[in-house]
Amino acid sequence: MGSMIAARGSTEYRKNLTQIIGYAVLICVLALIPLITKSSYILHIFILTLIYTIAAASMRFIITSGQIPLAHAAYMGLGAYISGVLSKNFGISPWLTLIIAAIAAMGLGIFISFPFARLKAFYYAIVSLFFGVGLLQAIESLGKLTGGLSGITAIPTLFNTTSKVPFYYLFLALTVVSLVILYRLEVSRIGWNLKAIEQSYLVSGSVGISEVKYRVLAVAVGCFFVGLAGGMYANYNVTVSPSSFDTTSTLWLVIYVTIGGMNNFSGPIIGTALLFLLPQYYRGLKQFTPFISAAILFAVVYMFRDGIVSIPGLIKAFYQRIKGNSTK
Amino acid sequence: MSEATILLVVASIVNALVLSSMYILLALGFTFLFNIMGILNFAHGVIYMIGAYICFFLATMVGVNQWVAMLIAVIIVGLFGIFMERFVFRPFLGNINLIIVVCIGIITVLQNAISIATPYNVQVTPAFVQGIFKVGIISISWERLVFFFIGLGLLILVLLFINKTKQGLQMRAVAQDMEGAVLQGINVHGVSALACVIACALAALAGSLMGSYLSLTPYMGSDIMIKVLEILVLGGIGSINGVLFAGLIVGTLDAVLPIMVSGTATQAIMMLVIIIILLFKPQGLFGKEVRA
Amino acid sequence: MKIIEITGLTKYFGGLAAVSGIDITVNEGEVLGLIGPNGAGKSTLFNLITGVIQPTSGKVVFKGKDITGKRPHEIAELGIGRTFQLNPLFPNFTVLRNVISSFQIRPRSSLLDTFFNTPVYRRNEAYILEQSLEILKLVGLYKVKDELAKNQPHGYQKMLGVARALAIKPELLLLDEPIAGMNPDEIDNTIEAIKRTSKLGVTIILVEHNMKILEICNRVIVMNFGQKIVEGSPQEIKDNPEVIKAYLGSGHDTKY
Numbered sequence: 119m120g121s122m123i124a125a126r127g128s129t130e131y132r133k134n135l136t137q138i139i140g141y142a143v144l145i146c147v148l149a150l151i152p153l154i155t156k157s158s159y160i161l162h163i164f165i166l167t168l169i170y171t172i173a174a175a176s177m178r179f180i181i182t183s184g185q186i187p188l189a190h191a192a193y194m195g196l197g198a199y200i201s202g203v204l205s206k207n208f209g210i211s212p213w214l215t216l217i218i219a220a221i222a223a224m225g226l227g228i229f230i231s232f233p234f235a236r237l238k239a240f241y242y243a244i245v246s247l248f249f250g251v252g253l254l255q256a257i258e259s260l261g262k263l264t265g266g267l268s269g270i271t272a273i274p275t276l277f278n279t280t281s282k283v284p285f286y287y288l289f290l291a292l293t294v295v296s297l298v299i300l301y302r303l304e305v306s307r308i309g310w311n312l313k314a315i316e317q318s319y320l321v322s323g324s325v326g327i328s329e330v331k332y333r334v335l336a337v338a339v340g341c342f343f344v345g346l347a348g349g350m351y352a353n354y355n356v357t358v359s360p361s362s363f364d365t366t367s368t369l370w371l372v373i374y375v376t377i378g379g380m381n382n383f384s385g386p387i388i389g390t391a392l393l394f395l396l397p398q399y400y401r402g403l404k405q406f407t408p409f410i411s412a413a414i415l416f417a418v419v420y421m422f423r424d425g426i427v428s429i430p431g432l433i434k435a436f437y438q439r440i441k442g443n444s445t446k
Numbered sequence: 447m448s449e450a451t452i453l454l455v456v457a458s459i460v461n462a463l464v465l466s467s468m469y470i471l472l473a474l475g476f477t478f479l480f481n482i483m484g485i486l487n488f489a490h491g492v493i494y495m496i497g498a499y500i501c502f503f504l505a506t507m508v509g510v511n512q513w514v515a516m517l518i519a520v521i522i523v524g525l526f527g528i529f530m531e532r533f534v535f536r537p538f539l540g541n542i543n544l545i546i547v548v549c550i551g552i553i554t555v556l557q558n559a560i561s562i563a564t565p566y567n568v569q570v571t572p573a574f575v576q577g578i579f580k581v582g583i584i585s586i587s588w589e590r591l592v593f594f595f596i597g598l599g600l601l602i603l604v605l606l607f608i609n610k611t612k613q614g615l616q617m618r619a620v621a622q623d624m625e626g627a628v629l630q631g632i633n634v635h636g637v638s639a640l641a642c643v644i645a646c647a648l649a650a651l652a653g654s655l656m657g658s659y660l661s662l663t664p665y666m667g668s669d670i671m672i673k674v675l676e677i678l679v680l681g682g683i684g685s686i687n688g689v690l691f692a693g694l695i696v697g698t699l700d701a702v703l704p705i706m707v708s709g710t711a712t713q714a715i716m717m718l719v720i721i722i723i724l725l726f727k728p729q730g731l732f733g734k735e736v737r738a
Numbered sequence: 739m740k741i742i743e744i745t746g747l748t749k750y751f752g753g754l755a756a757v758s759g760i761d762i763t764v765n766e767g768e769v770l771g772l773i774g775p776n777g778a779g780k781s782t783l784f785n786l787i788t789g790v791i792q793p794t795s796g797k798v799v800f801k802g803k804d805i806t807g808k809r810p811h812e813i814a815e816l817g818i819g820r821t822f823q824l825n826p827l828f829p830n831f832t833v834l835r836n837v838i839s840s841f842q843i844r845p846r847s848s849l850l851d852t853f854f855n856t857p858v859y860r861r862n863e864a865y866i867l868e869q870s871l872e873i874l875k876l877v878g879l880y881k882v883k884d885e886l887a888k889n890q891p892h893g894y895q896k897m898l899g900v901a902r903a904l905a906i907k908p909e910l911l912l913l914d915e916p917i918a919g920m921n922p923d924e925i926d927n928t929i930e931a932i933k934r935t936s937k938l939g940v941t942i943i944l945v946e947h948n949m950k951i952l953e954i955c956n957r958v959i960v961m962n963f964g965q966k967i968v969e970g971s972p973q974e975i976k977d978n979p980e981v982i983k984a985y986l987g988s989g990h991d992t993k994y
Contacts, residue, residue, distance in 0.1 A: 181543075186542055186543070233724070233725055233728050234728050237728060237729075239542065240480070240484070240486060240542065240683070241683055241729065241733075243486060243542055244486065244675070244678055244679060244683050245679055245724070245728070247675060248675050248676065248679040248720070249721075251672055251675060251717075252717040252720075252721065255713050255714060255717060256714065256717070259711065259713070259714045302855065303853070306852050306853070306855070306859075307847060307852050307859075307863070308849070308852050308853070310835070310838075310839055311839065311842070313828075313830075313831070314828050314831070314839045317828045317829060317830055317831070318825060318827075318828060318829075320790065320810070320822060320825075321822065321825070321826065321827060321828060321902070322811075323788075323789070323790070323809070323810030323811045323814065324788065324810055324814055324819065324820050324822070324902075324903070325814055325819075325839070325840040325841075325842050325843070325902060325903075325905065325906050326811045326814035326815050326842035326843040326906055327811055327839075327842050328809070328811040328812075329811070331811075335849070365668070366550075366553075366668070369488065369546050369549075369550050370550065372543055372546045372547070373546065373547050373550055375543070376543040376544060376546070376547050377547065380543055405558070405561075405562055408554045408555070408558045409554075409555060409558065411554065412550075412551040412552075412554040412555045415547050415548070415550065415551040415554075416548065416551050418547075419538075419544055419547045419548055419551075420537070423541075423544060
């Protein structure tokens with residue numbers, strides 16, 4: 119796949135093959151879900167998981183370049199609002215608004231990130247946090263168009279049915295396609311250049327990798343997909359309100375990525391799935407649910423800094439140490 | 447100028463001064479944490495909120511005098527700062543992602559705990575100071591003046607502490623060059639803990655006062671952190687001068703603009719002003735050259 | 739042909755002149771040594787040439803083109819490569835990946851080609867892989883190609899830095915303290931590698947403390963306090979009392 123340097127038959131190639139097969143199986147299982155369950159609520163949770171997986175994965179893509187975009191949820195909101203407003207107030211087909219939302223988010227992202235592309239990580243984090251707040255407030259302030267703090271309702275949706283099943287399949291397809299694109303980019307020269315810049319902008323510059331160009335590129339791609347996620351959200355959820363896209367939402371995206379595993383492409387997928395699906399088991403606790411979630415966060419972060427994806431590796435290393443000791 | 451206008455102007459100025467001093471106390475604490483430990487304390491808002499609620503609970507449920515309540519809140523939260531340095535910040539220094547996760551964990555726990563514990567909607571801590579100060583036609587509530595002077599006094603104290611005391615000097619050393627400070631035998635962990643205590647104490651104090659000046663909600667931390675964010679971005683993260691200067695600007699705009707334009711427009715204008723300045727100086731007015 | 743011409747290059751940091759009024763001309767194929775005590779301004783000069791920092795005044799002309807103040811990646815594209823004194827590589831990449839990532843300029847795949855994984859892109863990547871392995875063999879790092887760069891011993895890391903710089907096929911190579919911290923074997927290997935690179939026609943400017951490097955230079959410039967003190971052949975420099983004074987202070991024997 120891509121430009122991965124793996125000779126046939128090598129362990130690297132076999133690992134890739136196992137991963138591909140694993141994902142294929144996963145997709146098949148996911149495709150069967152609507153046939154297994156009739157519960158509209160379960161489908162709802164899965165749909166949200168899909169949407170936020172795109173958002174989290176796109177955020178991680180930007181993070182590989184060394185900058186944490188803390189305005190990301192606001193861009194999702196931008197996509198959601200553009201999609202909602204265009205289809206509700208201007209009668210544009212919801213399908214078209216999805217693309218427009220993605221492109222608009224991408225455009226704004228490129229425009230805003232340009233002056234700040236060379237900022238060091240911590241400063242970029244704060245400035246982008248600020249821009250996220252600003253963007254959301256800008257959206258809120260266009261009250262006539264966007265309904266201010268209460269948001270928009272009754273957005274025409276992609277499918278004229280109360281059933282969630284078509285949404286599920288469409289979003290599953292979109293998620294798979296988005297993730298494949300993000301993956302291909304990451305293993306291409308572009309992805310490697312982003313990781314190079316993250317490690318040393320000096321060395322990167324000295325071999326001709328333009329820090330600004332690649333960081334803006336990362337933001338462009340990341341914002342495109344999160345704008346798409348926003349459009350998907352608006353078209354499925356029928357209502358959008360600013361509180362879904364505030365700073366806390368962005369920080370939760372960071373959590374999905376970090377808990378899953380920042381250094382692995384599957385990290386955001388696992389993290390989002392875990393933090394959407396697991397709470398379903400204890401949502402019966404009503405107001406105490408957030409405490410369990412917080413406990414999970416603390417547990418993972420104190421025990422597995424590299425995220426859940428690192429657990430298999432840790433177990434293997436542990437086993438090997440035990441085996442090594444027993445042969446002595 | 448009509449009498450009403452004068453009163454309005456004076457009221458606005460006083461309001462601006464009070465707000466500015468509170469924002470500055472918060473932004474200062476945040477800046478300390480950033481300079482000394484390299485931490486972006488996303489939980490700063492809930493610390494402020496918890497300080498406000500502890501003071502409120504003590505003053506209303508336990509019946510303690512508000513000032514004493516505030517003092518106790520400051521002490522409790524200040525001590526919590528030691529806990530935070532050791533268990534929340536130290537394990538994750540330098541890693542923004544992990545810090546975000548723990549901070550959100552803390553925010554989630556505290557905000558929800560308070561939400562559950564206070565089912566009523568609006569809470570206000572009883573006034574700290576009663577009475578009105580009258581000069582000519584101008585009347586200002588004593589409380590506002592007192593708050594402002596407390597804010598100012600603390601600010602001066604903190605600045606003196608940093609510049610004149612041995613611990614303050616150590617803090618500046620660590621802020622400039624952590625490795626060098628270690629080599630000089632400075633106990634970096636101790637300095638960091640002290641910074642945390644100061645930052646948390648200032649936040650708790652501001653929270654306690656604001657609990658009376660405004661009101662209390664579990665989300666008051668998030669609201670005020672937006673203001674603090676504006677100050678940090680405008681003034682330049684890490685710069686004390688920036689905090690002072692930008693704090694004054696933001697507080698003033700915050701108090702004066704709502705008179706002239708609507709609430710949301712105020713925010714929009716402020717954001718716009720800051721963004722324009724950022725386009726010329728991405729690192730903020732007083733920020734160091736942080737372009738990589 | 740004059741490869742690079744520096745005139746009046748000056749850089750102030752606050753009130754301190756790190757580099758002031760530097761005039762240097764280097765001809766094609768030369769090996770120029772830049773020596774001087776710590777703080778003399780040598781690394782600053784490199785950073786000024788390669789666009790890492792902007793000069794306060796002065797001009798840098800490369801192959802007849804004014805490159806003063808251009809950004810580092812543009813300088814690299816024009817054919818100037820460099821190594822770094824500290825942190826000369828991508829620590830979390832493997833040794834091989836370090837070199838592969840350095841093949842950014844020749845050949846260059848466009849963003850579109852990369853994005854769509856076109857045959858052009860795949861051909862370029864295959865070529866780059868092949869060339870990277872060749873370079874690693876050249877500098878003697880082939881056996882550690884799949885190891886993480888940050889785990890390599892200091893000498894290897896420095897050689898990797900040179901390998902990286904060569905990947906952009908530069909016409910002018912700036913080496914920042916290439917043999918600092920190396921043991922005598924590594925020093926000999928590195929000097930050999932530099933000689934070979936020079937034979938390929940690459941113009942080299944190298945910064946060093948170690949006087950041993952002088953033997954491979956055509957010309958040497960001595961810097962101190964941001965200024966050019968002396969310029970001449972290696973032999974002339976070795977015997978020059980001014981140089982000795984700059985390194986050791988006055989009042990010392992000329993023999994060392």
